[in-house]
Amino acid sequence: MMERGILLKGIGSFYEVLTESGETVTSKARGSFRREGIVPTVGDRVVIERKEQGYAQLSEILPRRNLLVRPPVANVDQLLIVVSASVPAPDWLLVDRLIISAKRIGIEPVPVLNKIDVADAAILETFLSDYHAFHTLTVSAETGDGLDALNERLRGKVTCFSGQSAVGKSSLLNALIPALRLETGELSRKTERGRHTTRHAELWPYENGAVLDTPGFSMFETECLEQSELDACYPEFSDAAPCRFPGCMHLSEPDCGVKPLLETGALTKGRYERYREIALDYQMRRKHRYD
Ligand SMILES: Nc1nc2c(ncn2[C@@H]2O[C@H](COP(=O)(O)OP(=O)(O)OP(=O)(O)O)[C@@H](O)[C@H]2O)c(=O)[nH]1
Ligand SMILES: [Mg+2]
Ligand SMILES: [Zn+2]
Structure with a gap:
């Protein structure tokens, strides 16, 4: 009997597949x-063939919509980029880079500010103004604030939780799915050990979709982006008038349509400053593309 499903996790050469009928079946990859x-990957849509009770062969992997490299996971719909409103201090450049990595492969980035129960006013302000062009969420795993809205966002989608260590990714997942009992840890303990509490990627079925906890922040392969591709990763730029020069990097070119966005607040100073750094980095990558 052939059945479709989604690959939840790999254990050696066996894979746990959640079938369309809602059963979790252990299957062995076709030789x-x-x-x-x-390589069968977490998130893969697969076809399994039942051999006997509780055992099946993973016989086909359906075409992937996208593939994240670190952690390896396929067919992700959205990337939650979790930021802490207190400690650890947010790494905004990492947030912006994660947004680009996601948008590049058709994944919707969702910046999420956690720990709003102990929010630092300046962090909250930066978060709300810098990411106004995104569908953001403000939550607290501790008090449960904002979790209904988060729950709403997860429904029917495959969502990857990313962000720096200790921002509360596992805590949020535990708050949503108490049965998970993921390991969480104090910031001090994490820095002492110099590694993340969460160590491997596993997909959990949730609200007609699935969620994935990832160890610490996850960067995807940063390939070489053309300027126009980078522009497409900034929703703020869609309000801009056309620039005079094609391929304008919006740095100091005359008659740039993006720079005026800084005056209206459509683009914040912080986002723009980090954009400059990122744009120059991609320019350098393009120059050395064929080295
Ligand atoms: N005050 C407060 N503390 C929180 C909140 N969410 C998480 N924490 C605390 O933050 C610390 C880190 O939480 P984790 O869930 O382990 O963080 P993580 O993002 O999974 O970290 P890694 O697995 O290392 O990547 C723990 O001590 C949590 O109790 C929150 O909403 N409010
Ligand atoms: Mg964790
Ligand atoms: Zn420009």
Whole structure:
């Protein structure tokens, strides 16, 4: 009997697949995958063939909509970029880079400010103004504030939780799905150990979709972006008048349509300053593309 499902996790050469009928079935990858260099990946939509009770063969991997590299996970709909409103201090450049990585492969980035129960006013203000062009959420895993709205956002989607260590990714997942009992830890303990509490990627079914906790922040491969591709990662720029020069990097070119956005507040100073850094970085990558 053939059945479709979604790959939840790998354990050695076995894979746990949640079938469309809602059953979790352990399946073994078809031998030829290895020869063909195909690696079944968490999030894969797959076809399994039931052999006997509780055992099945993973016989086909359906085409992937996208593939994250670190952690390896396929078919992600949205990337939650969790930021802490207190400690650890937000790494806004990381947030902006994660947004770009997601948008590049058709994943919707969702900046989420956690720990609003102990929010630092300046962080809250920066978060709300810098990311006004995104569908943001403000939540507290501790008090449960904003979790209904978060729950709403997760429904029917495959969502990857990303962000610096200790921002509360696992705490949020535990608040949403108490049965998970993911390990969480104090910031001090994390820095002492110099590593993340969460160590591997696993997908959990949730509200007709699935959620994935990732160890610390996850950066995807940063390839070489053309300027127009980078522009497309900034929703703020869509309000801009056309720039005089094609390929304008919006740095100090004359008659740039993006710079005036700084005066109206459509683009904040912080976002723009980090944009400059990122744009120059991609310019350098383009120059050395064929080295
Ligand atoms: N005050 C407050 N503390 C929180 C909140 N959410 C998480 N914490 C605390 O922040 C610390 C880190 O939380 P974790 O859930 O382990 O963080 P993580 O993002 O999963 O970290 P890694 O797995 O290392 O990447 C823990 O001590 C939590 O109790 C919150 O909403 N408010
Ligand atoms: Mg964690
Ligand atoms: Zn410009």
